[in-house]
Amino acid sequence: MISLETQNLGKWFGKRKVFEGINLSLREKSSLVITGRNGSGKTTLLKILCGLIRPSRGEVTIKQDGKILILEKSRNHIGLVMPDLELYGELTAWENLNYLGRIRGLITGKEDLKEMIAGVGLKDREDDLVSSFSSGMKQRLKYAFARLHQPEILLLDEPSANLDEEGISVVEKIVTEQKERGILILATNQREDLKYADEIIQLGR
Amino acid sequence: MKSSSWAAKAGWLLFKDLKSEFRTRYALNAIFMFGLTTLTVVSFSVGGISSNTRITSSLFWLVIFFSSMSGLAQVFVKEEESKTVNVLKLSASSGTVLVGKLLFNLVLLLILELVIVPLFIIWMNLSILNIWLFLSVLLLGSLGLACATTITAAIISKSHVKGALFAVLSFPILLPLLIVGIDGTRKSLEGVDFSAGFADLRLLISYVVVMLVASILLFDFVWNE
Numbered sequence: 001m002i003s004l005e006t007q008n009l010g011k012w013f014g015k016r017k018v019f020e021g022i023n024l025s026l027r028e029k030s031s032l033v034i035t036g037r038n039g040s041g042k043t044t045l046l047k048i049l050c051g052l053i054r055p056s057r058g059e060v061t062i063k064q065d066g067k068i069l070i071l072e073k074s075r076n077h078i079g080l081v082m083p084d085l086e087l088y089g090e091l092t093a094w095e096n097l098n099y100l101g102r103i104r105g106l107i108t109g110k111e112d113l114k115e116m117i118a119g120v121g122l123k124d125r126e127d128d129l130v131s132s133f134s135s136g137m138k139q140r141l142k143y144a145f146a147r148l149h150q151p152e153i154l155l156l157d158e159p160s161a162n163l164d165e166e167g168i169s170v171v172e173k174i175v176t177e178q179k180e181r182g183i184l185i186l187a188t189n190q191r192e193d194l195k196y197a198d199e200i201i202q203l204g205r
Numbered sequence: 206m207k208s209s210s211w212a213a214k215a216g217w218l219l220f221k222d223l224k225s226e227f228r229t230r231y232a233l234n235a236i237f238m239f240g241l242t243t244l245t246v247v248s249f250s251v252g253g254i255s256s257n258t259r260i261t262s263s264l265f266w267l268v269i270f271f272s273s274m275s276g277l278a279q280v281f282v283k284e285e286e287s288k289t290v291n292v293l294k295l296s297a298s299s300g301t302v303l304v305g306k307l308l309f310n311l312v313l314l315l316i317l318e319l320v321i322v323p324l325f326i327i328w329m330n331l332s333i334l335n336i337w338l339f340l341s342v343l344l345l346g347s348l349g350l351a352c353a354t355t356i357t358a359a360i361i362s363k364s365h366v367k368g369a370l371f372a373v374l375s376f377p378i379l380l381p382l383l384i385v386g387i388d389g390t391r392k393s394l395e396g397v398d399f400s401a402g403f404a405d406l407r408l409l410i411s412y413v414v415v416m417l418v419a420s421i422l423l424f425d426f427v428w429n430e
Contacts, residue, residue: 052291054430071429072298080295086288090228091221099224102217103297103305105209145292 002077002152003027003063004049004183010057011044018044019203020057026199028152031184033197040204042187043082046155049185050078062153076104079146081139082157089131093117093141096130101148108148116144121170135162143174152182159186159193211301218297218305222280223312231283232313236276240321243268248328262390265325266383269350272317277354278371280306281362290362299425303355307420310358311351318347334396342389342402345409349382352416359427382412 003026010020018041026032034042047053049060051071062074069077087096097113117126120140130138139162146154159175160168175196178184186193194200209217226233247264284290293302322343325331333339354375361370389405 050295051429052294075295078295080291084288085291085295087292088221088225088289089287090225095221095224099217099221100292100296102209103214103221103293103301105214107209 001028001065002182004153004185005061005063006049006058007061008058009045009048009055009060011041011048011053012056022058022201024201026183026185028182029180031179031186031196031198033194033200034185034187034203035189035194035200036203038189042203043084043157045203046080046082046157046185046187050080050155051075052080076149077152079149079151079154080157081142081146081155081159083161085142087130087138087141087145090129092127092129093122093133093144094126096141097144097148100145104149106149116148117141119170120144121166136164136167139163140167140170143171147174153185154178154182155185155187157187158190159188160190211298212304214297214301215304215308218301219308219312222305222309226309226313232276232279233316235279236272236313236317237320239275240268240272240317241324243271244321244324244328248325251329258391258394259387261329261331262387262394264329265390266346266386268321268325269314269318269346270379270383272321273314273350273354274372274375276313276317277310277351278358278361278367280310280355281358282367285362294428299428300421302428303359303420303424306359307351307355310355311348314347314351318343331394333393335393335399335402338397338399338402338406339390339393341406342386342393342409345406345413346382346386346389349386349409349412349416350379352413352420353378353382356416356420356423356427359424378416382409385409385412 004024005026006022006024009022011018022045024032034045036042044053048055051060051074062069062077064077091099094110094113094117097116098108101108114126117123120143122137122140125137130141133141159171163171175184175186179196184196186196247268251260251264284293326333357371357375357378361367361374364370385405385408389402389409392402392405
């Protein structure tokens, strides 16, 4: 059983306050949608939640079966998709997932990885270099990367960015699955994404 | 899906970096161009003339130092510039990243030396009288160089003036290594007994240990901040 909590979370860049006083408590099979105008700190909040940047105030606590996980351990339970997360362009889609999985300590067979890549709509493109992919294809591959270790917590920033209709339906499937098995946190400005929310917070009001 | 050991994870990071490097030649081109240019300039100006072993060994380490300055910082700079650093942060522990990147820098340096050292010996018309001392100094010096440049590269990778800062930060850290390396190389050229050069080897081993310990202590903070 995984849980994510924040206590009085705040972030400043120099003297500019991005947000403060964020208190969250999420358990398995729950979802949170973060909305807010551009620059309100949605991406920053997601980065703090997965430990990519530190908050200026407060803390994030991720617990598994009641035990607090240290930062590096907690990353094994988190998957992240966001626009400024890039995969290696000089490697193929399969190589990206294989090496990043191996570095994480996962040993996944080639067929399983091919299935994951096909699962995000990139069937038969696993041996193509990522640099040859369109932005939508790269976005789809990010979903395969985020779900490689079957994380209990999935963080999505602008989940349907660059995606066509087929890509959006892939995302809908992933989001529905994640809501049934773990914690889903979504940062978006799209009204239609609000349907995934059990809870909504608005930043920058 | 199984889990693999810590050493295997670092090995896979090294393998990924080598594959990326051989496809893009991001750092290799830089270190080879710098190495060959410096070596050509040195050999044309003093090649065959200087029989002073102190000058020759200084020039030898100068070539290696400048070549490594041009390429070894790329190990982290490339991750920052291509925005893949977050993917790596999410996938690997800081220990895995440190060991993987250090091994990558060491492999790059050894590849460079495999080309540069024979050329230096031929073009400078060098006779090495104690080859084992020469190779020991070179190997330990390279390991020290890789350790120092890896942690420095991690520190400077987030700054705006990476190239200049890398050289400025690396030079004082590498100065003790260069002084001992030059002295050890001089002794090997003069053919002193291995035991006479052992003091230099001991200093180089100490340097490597100090740099490794400092890197282990610092890296987690540098990587996650």
